[in-house]
Amino acid sequence: MSRSNRERTEQTRQALIDAGRRLFVEKGYAETATPEIVAAARVTRGALYHHFEDKRALFRAVIECEARAVTEAIEARSAPYAAPRAMLIAGSSAYFDAMMAQGRTRLLLIEAPAVLGPLASAAIDAENAEATLRAGLAAMLPEAGAMLAPLTSLLSAAFDRAAIAIEAGAERRHYEQAIAVLLDGLADHLRR
Amino acid sequence: MSRSNRERTEQTRQALIDAGRRLFVEKGYAETATPEIVAAARVTRGALYHHFEDKRALFRAVIECEARAVTEAIEARSAPYAAPRAMLIAGSSAYFDAMMAQGRTRLLLIEAPAVLGPLASAAIDAENAEATLRAGLAAMLPEAGAMLAPLTSLLSAAFDRAAIAIEAGAERRHYEQAIAVLLDGLADHLRR
DNA sequence: TTGTTTACATACAATCTGTATGTTTTTCAC
DNA sequence: GTGAAAAACATACAGATTGTATGTAAACAA
Numbered sequence: 001m002s003r004s005n006r007e008r009t010e011q012t013r014q015a016l017i018d019a020g021r022r023l024f025v026e027k028g029y030a031e032t033a034t035p036e037i038v039a040a041a042r043v044t045r046g047a048l049y050h051h052f053e054d055k056r057a058l059f060r061a062v063i064e065c066e067a068r069a070v071t072e073a074i075e076a077r078s079a080p081y082a083a084p085r086a087m088l089i090a091g092s093s094a095y096f097d098a099m100m101a102q103g104r105t106r107l108l109l110i111e112a113p114a115v116l117g118p119l120a121s122a123a124i125d126a127e128n129a130e131a132t133l134r135a136g137l138a139a140m141l142p143e144a145g146a147m148l149a150p151l152t153s154l155l156s157a158a159f160d161r162a163a164i165a166i167e168a169g170a171e172r173r174h175y176e177q178a179i180a181v182l183l184d185g186l187a188d189h190l191r192r
Numbered sequence: 193m194s195r196s197n198r199e200r201t202e203q204t205r206q207a208l209i210d211a212g213r214r215l216f217v218e219k220g221y222a223e224t225a226t227p228e229i230v231a232a233a234r235v236t237r238g239a240l241y242h243h244f245e246d247k248r249a250l251f252r253a254v255i256e257c258e259a260r261a262v263t264e265a266i267e268a269r270s271a272p273y274a275a276p277r278a279m280l281i282a283g284s285s286a287y288f289d290a291m292m293a294q295g296r297t298r299l300l301l302i303e304a305p306a307v308l309g310p311l312a313s314a315a316i317d318a319e320n321a322e323a324t325l326r327a328g329l330a331a332m333l334p335e336a337g338a339m340l341a342p343l344t345s346l347l348s349a350a351f352d353r354a355a356i357a358i359e360a361g362a363e364r365r366h367y368e369q370a371i372a373v374l375l376d377g378l379a380d381h382l383r384r
Numbered sequence: 385t386t387g388t389t390t391a392c393a394t395a396c397a398a399t400c401t402g403t404a405t406g407t408t409t410t411t412c413a414c
Numbered sequence: 415g416t417g418a419a420a421a422a423c424a425t426a427c428a429g430a431t432t433g434t435a436t437g438t439a440a441a442c443a444a
Binding site: 030110113115118119122147150151154155156158160162164165168170174175178179181182184188189190 | 350371
């Protein structure tokens with residue numbers, strides 16, 4: 001059975017990304033060795049280094065994949081709503097759901113900033129989940145003005161921390177309430 | 193010149209912590225090799241592994257040192273005030289000042305969670321800077337009730353993100369304003 | 385069909401980590 | 415003060431890892 005080059009590449013890359021994801025989640029980036037990854041993906045290290053510049057590049061591919069998945073989940077669930085506040089509530093709920101996928105908080109919020117650097121990691125976030133939040137806040141808080149960007153950033157951090165806490169076993173309801181209080185307080189306060 | 197064992201230990205440990213700090217800040221934990229650290233500290237690897245169980249233990253010592261320094265700075269600057277809100281404002285300003293020490297955001301907020309794990313890292317925070325914040329919030333928001341812990345956690349995350357953004361070049365004033373708005377909104381909102 | 389490019393496979397060099405095993409100072413009991 | 419014991423290193427080593435260099439086979443293009 002002969003595969004075209006495009007097929008081979010696609011399948012090999014995907015196998016590496018899948019295996020990498022599993023192992024990075026399970027043991028973290030630093031403790032996962034490339035021989036282990038390629039064994040799980042049923043390829044050789046030669047294939048890995050042919051398709052990715054180095055181990056970090058594979059990790060980056062995994063991260064971009066995950067970030068995209070989260071964004072899509074959020075947008076799908078907040079799209080049905082028109083009112084800014086309803087969109088934000090639905091979006092935040094979708095965010096928490098999406099982040100419950102095995103190990104996502106670890107990958108996106110803990111490992112990625114350390115491995116890719118805070119700037120690269122922030123850039124990936126900014127063009128994904130954070131973009132949705134920013135749009136929602138802009139609609140809900142037209143009076144925010146120059147503070148929109150900082151507020152988006154701070155609230156995004158709050159969401160992230162909540163996701164980590166929930167994954168660590170905290171009561172999700174409490175954190176969703178706290179987020180809602182934060183948002184409503186903001187809306188109240190800026191409206192004067 | 194003969195040193196007592198206590199002196200020897202103290203000096204060697206400190207030299208390792210200082211050198212480690214410098215290199216971990218400069219190149220990150222993963223890219224810093226122990227031969228490099230001991231060379232900078234003018235000791236041998238034998239000394240390193242005599243005083244610390246492994247490379248991670250040295251890193252943990254560095255982190256605990258930094259976290260303590262931040263806490264002390266915050267407490268020193270918020271102690272003079274009595275009113276909760278004034279304490280929080282002074283404390284947050286002190287926090288940003290303290291976090292401007294070269295590389296502290298990288299060490300405490302980026303590397304530590306990845307190297308020590310989010311739980312260990314959170315535990316260190318909880319008994320340091322976050323404890324002060326929690327006390328301040330409890331005084332400022334007596335009606336928070338069961339939401340005090342989650343709110344503390346979320347606001348702490350906001351502070352951290354702000355520190356990272358400021359280190360990355362963002363306008364500090366904007367972020368301090370945004371934090372103030374968040375806090376005041378919270379106070380407003382919970383007061384009904 | 386044949387030359388070239390792509391997609392791997394294998395072998396290798398350079399490091400790095402933690403450990404095991406020496407050696408030299410302190411310390412402590414007498 | 416001295417000798418034993420423990421602490422504080424120093425050195426050597428085993429195992430493992432990363433990225434690269436080089437070799438091969440399969441697809442593609444002319």
